Amino acid sequence: MRYIISLMNYWLFKSEPSVWSWDMQVAAGSKGTRWDGVRNHVAKQNLKAMHVGDLGFFYHSNEGKDIVGIAEITREHYPDPSAATGEPWVVVDIKAKGPLPKPVSLAAIKAEPKLAKMSLVTSARLSVQPVTAAEWKIICRMGGLA
DNA sequence: GCCAACGTTGGC
DNA sequence: GCCAACGTTGGC
Numbered sequence: 311m312r313y314i315i316s317l318m319n320y321w322l323f324k325s326e327p328s329v330w331s332w333d334m335q336v337a338a339g340s341k342g343t344r345w346d347g348v349r350n351h352v353a354k355q356n357l358k359a360m361h362v363g364d365l366g367f368f369y370h371s372n373e374g375k376d377i378v379g380i381a382e383i384t385r386e387h388y389p390d391p392s393a394a395t396g397e398p399w400v401v402v403d404i405k406a407k408g409p410l411p412k413p414v415s416l417a418a419i420k421a422e423p424k425l426a427k428m429s430l431v432t433s434a435r436l437s438v439q440p441v442t443a444a445e446w447k448i449i450c451r452m453g454g455l456a
Numbered sequence: 457g458c459c460a461a462c463g464t465t466g467g468c
Numbered sequence: 469g470c471c472a473a474c475g476t477t478g479g480c
Contacts, residue, residue, distance in 0.1 A: 326466090350475075372466060416467080435465050435474060462477080468470085 320441040321356065321366035322430060323381060323404065332368050332378045335406040342384035342403035345438075346392045349399060353438035357400050358387045365407065367441065367449065369430070376413040377449060381406055411454030424448055 323345060325331070335343065348354055360366075360383045368379040385403035393399040419425045425448060429439035441449075 324466090375467075433474095434467070437465085458480090460477100460479090462475105464475085465473085467472090 317361075318443075319359065319361065319364045320443060320446040321360060321364060321383075322369055322377070322439040322441050323366050324369045324371045324437045324439075326372045327370045327374055328372075332370065332406065332409070335368065335379070335381065335404070336409075338406070340405050342405040344391075344401045345404055346390050346401045348390070348401070348438060350437060352433075352436055354398065354400055356438045356440055357402050359440075360386060360402050362386055365446075366404065367446075368406070374413070375416040377410060377419075377453065378413045379406055379409045410450075412452070414449050414453045418452060419449070422448065422452070 345357070348357060362383055362385065364383045366381045366383070367377045368381050369377050381404040383402055384405050387400040387402050390397075390399040390401045416430065419428060420431060425431065425445060428441070428445055429436055433439065
């Protein structure tokens, strides 16, 4: 089997660690958990574009302000059970894949000119963001992954 | 259809 | 705790 890299998409999930942290995601195990509560249409479109096997950074907002791990999409989008009937919101399931050996801080991202166009920098409030393959690679390297 | 008012997010 | 950015709501 060979990888067709262009079909792999990368994402970033933001979460306040006091609400749902990386450690909780890890503790939840490999079955995957529902990423629910997204109430923004741009974020919703990003959820809908995800495929099983896509990877996403796990970012701690408010406290930490750093990318701490990598998650994997385990189930494609389906209606958000926490949404009111008739509302269009969706969820995906994700599982923790592995930590970044060295968390990458927002400050470090802002200090790297090659990452100036990252959504994290340009659309700070968007809770589910796309990440380009180039950005993914740079941050993995900054985070201590080969 | 415009836009002021308001609520929320999230960095600082 | 403050406030800028941004999305949503509702009056006109």
